[in-house]
Amino acid sequence: xxxxxxxxxxxxxxxxxxxxxxxxxxxxxxxxxxxxxxxxxxxxxxxxxxxxxxxxxxxxxxxxxxxxxxxxxxxxxxxxxxxxxxxxxxxxxxxxxxxxxxxxxxxxxxxxxxxxxxxxxxxxxxxxxxxxxxxxxxxxxxxxxxxxxxxxxxxxxxxxxxxxxxxxxxxxxxxxxxxxxxxxxxxxxxxxxxxxxxxxxxxxxxxxxxxxxxxxxxxxxxxxxxxxxxxxxxxxxxxxxxxxxxxxxxxxxxxxxxxxxxxxxxxxxxxxxxxxxxxxxxxxxxxxxxxxxxxxxxxxxxxxxxxxxxx
Amino acid sequence: xxxxxxxxxxxxxxxxxxxxxxxxxxxxxxxxxxxxxxxxxxxxxxxxxxxxxxxxxxxxxxxxxxxxxxxxxxxxxxxxxxxxxxxxxxxxxxxxxxxxxxxxxxxxxxxxxxxxxxxxxxxxxxxxxxxxxxxxxxxxxxxxxxxxxxxxxxxxxxxxxxxxxxxxxxxxxxxxxxxxxxxxxxxxxxxxxxxxxxxxxxxxxxxxxxxxxxxxxxxxxxxxxxxxxxxxxxxxxxxxxxxxxxxxxxxxxxxxxxxxxxxxxxxxxxxxxxxxxxxxxxxxxxxx
Numbered sequence: 095x096x097x098x099x100x101x102x103x104x105x106x107x108x109x110x111x112x113x114x115x116x117x118x119x120x121x122x123x124x125x126x127x128x129x130x131x132x133x134x135x136x137x138x139x140x141x142x143x144x145x146x147x148x149x150x151x152x153x154x155x156x157x158x159x160x161x162x163x164x165x166x167x168x169x170x171x172x173x174x175x176x177x178x179x180x181x182x183x184x185x186x187x188x189x190x191x192x193x194x195x196x197x198x199x200x201x202x203x204x205x206x207x208x209x210x211x212x213x214x215x216x217x218x219x220x221x222x223x224x225x226x227x228x229x230x231x232x233x234x235x236x237x238x239x240x241x242x243x244x245x246x247x248x249x250x251x252x253x254x255x256x257x258x259x260x261x262x263x264x265x266x267x268x269x270x271x272x273x274x275x276x277x278x279x280x281x282x283x284x285x286x287x288x289x290x291x292x293x294x295x296x297x298x299x300x301x302x303x304x305x306x307x308x309x310x311x312x313x314x315x316x317x318x319x320x321x322x323x324x325x326x327x328x329x330x331x332x333x334x335x336x337x338x339x340x341x342x343x344x345x346x347x348x349x350x351x352x353x354x355x356x357x358x359x360x361x362x363x364x365x366x367x368x369x370x371x372x373x374x375x376x377x378x379x380x381x382x383x384x385x386x387x388x389x390x391x392x393x394x395x396x397x398x399x400x401x402x403x404x405x
Numbered sequence: 406x407x408x409x410x411x412x413x414x415x416x417x418x419x420x421x422x423x424x425x426x427x428x429x430x431x432x433x434x435x436x437x438x439x440x441x442x443x444x445x446x447x448x449x450x451x452x453x454x455x456x457x458x459x460x461x462x463x464x465x466x467x468x469x470x471x472x473x474x475x476x477x478x479x480x481x482x483x484x485x486x487x488x489x490x491x492x493x494x495x496x497x498x499x500x501x502x503x504x505x506x507x508x509x510x511x512x513x514x515x516x517x518x519x520x521x522x523x524x525x526x527x528x529x530x531x532x533x534x535x536x537x538x539x540x541x542x543x544x545x546x547x548x549x550x551x552x553x554x555x556x557x558x559x560x561x562x563x564x565x566x567x568x569x570x571x572x573x574x575x576x577x578x579x580x581x582x583x584x585x586x587x588x589x590x591x592x593x594x595x596x597x598x599x600x601x602x603x604x605x606x607x608x609x610x611x612x613x614x615x616x617x618x619x620x621x622x623x624x625x626x627x628x629x630x631x632x633x634x635x636x637x638x639x640x641x642x643x644x645x646x647x648x649x650x651x652x653x654x655x656x657x658x659x660x661x662x663x664x665x666x667x668x669x670x671x672x673x674x675x676x677x678x679x680x681x682x683x684x685x686x687x688x689x690x691x692x693x
Contacts (some may be wrong), residue, residue: 109530109531112534116532116535120543121543121547231673231677235672236672237626238623239626239627239647240665243646243661251653339538342538361542362631365631365632366632373543377539377542384535388534
């Protein structure tokens with residue numbers, strides 16, 4: 095297992111190299127000269143020349159890439175075009191708000207989905223089970239944006255239960271603003287998660303060890319929570335790792351909509367302002383986080399299940 | 406396999422299964438209906454004056470305008486109908502881009518193995534390391550707003566899942582007897598890959614094709630909200646839902662409801678139909 099972990103960690107290097115290559119090609123080649131994004135279409139030739147020189151865009155491509163690689167390694171992405179803040183500082187300021195929304199929302203969604211799917215396996219082949227499946231299918235057929243708009247309108251605007259939007263940096267003050275986005279987060283993730291976990295749990299329920307557990311007189315509760323859940327956790331953990339990209343969708347939409355100054359809200363603002371360096375930095379940082387969370391989940395997986403070996 | 410008729414192939418068997426599944430048939434019918442509406446709208450045969458501006462700004466639903474009008478007095482029903490065309494075209498065009506990429510790379514990796522495989526795995530793992538939404542956003546940001554950039558940004562970024570599946574299948578199939586036999590008869594690599602093996606993994610492509618519509622339609626809404634979808638004047642469901650965020654406070658709910666309902670039935674039909682398709686075509690699930 096040790097050699098597996100070492101190999102898995104070392105594989106991060108070519109992956110990260112690839113990520114820098116792809117983002118470089120995307121932003122420096124596919125997009126054309128970003129100077130036009132900043133100056134608009136009517137910048138004079140002299141202005142374009144000066145700015146290109148400032149940004150190092152008149153250098154040959156391989157030198158531009160080396161420059162970008164240095165930025166990536168030092169996390170020094172320069173300054174934002176719209177606020178002139180250092181991007182590194184912006185990241186530092188945004189991460190707290192993002193995590194205070196994403197982690198509780200993500201965790202609550204997962205725990206609730208697991209509990210519901212265990213309960214459904216208890217009710218399998220009954221009306222409750224079928225009704226819940228239909229309900230989940232209906233739920234995932236509605237856009238996340240519709241949930242956000244409707245919940246904000248009814249719960250905040252009409253009923254005034256939650257503030258419409260806003261944020262406070264103090265730890266105690268921020269929760270009143272985060273509760274509604276979290277509720278929406280949980281509801282949106284519930285549909286697809288319950289559908290998937292339900293099939294995972296149902297696959298386990300008919301295994302021989304479950305019959306043995308029942309035969310020795312364990313209650314259904316113990317069978318489900320101790321035996322079934324433990325075995326179902328392996329595919330569920332894999333799925334949780336696969337769902338991490340959904341964190342970005344969630345943060346992006348919810349933070350922008352509820353005025354939470356996290357990384358997602360920042361990205362949306364950068365998109366509206368055509369803030370080139372911020373978007374580039376966010377794409378890279380987002381990928382790094384994903385690469386490392388994949389690494390952690392793979393290692394955790396190998397620790398939990400000793401059968402795993404890297405081919 | 407005991408319940409299968411002797412000599413029933415995968416496709417005939419799948420067809421029988423789908424035919425027995427009433428719900429799946431209803432869903433297929435709904436999808437076909439939407440496709441028909443989308444096609445007729447594209448051909449300009451129905452809802453052709455969807456962008457006609459009138460003085461009735463935000464008129465409530467009435468017999469003249471079943472779903473009311475938007476800020477420019479344009480009929481919401483006609484715009485919803487045209488939204489069908491855009492929604493389906495996103496699924497279709499992005500599939501035409503992503504499926505060939507995913508299948509070709511997956512086939513090459515699985516079939517040839519070795520250094521080709523290593524390289525392709527590295528390439529798709531890297532692509533996969535950039536979260537989908539960030540990739541799509543970044544690409545449509547550098548390409549600029551518009552339907553074409555939506556097609557390109559979704560199409561060129563979402564082939565990894567299919568590629569991985571196809572690689573796995575090719576890996577399994579390349580050493581099977583029928584491929585060996587083809588080899589013995591002098592079939593070229595190209596012929597073995599695309600004439601002999603490909604038809605046997607076609608069900609994976611079909612399921613992926615169906616899934617892509619769900620993904621495409623949902624992604625379009627998010628892109629529209631982020632200001633990177635189709636141009637604002639275009640009648641897409643994403644734009645309509647995005648408009649609604651400011652309209653709802655003024656009591657204008659019909660754009661939101663029209664676009665959401667239209668999207669709901671289409672996505673639901675795709676969800677149920679894809680499940681049925683998977684059940685009918687996936688040999689692992691058979692006779693369960």
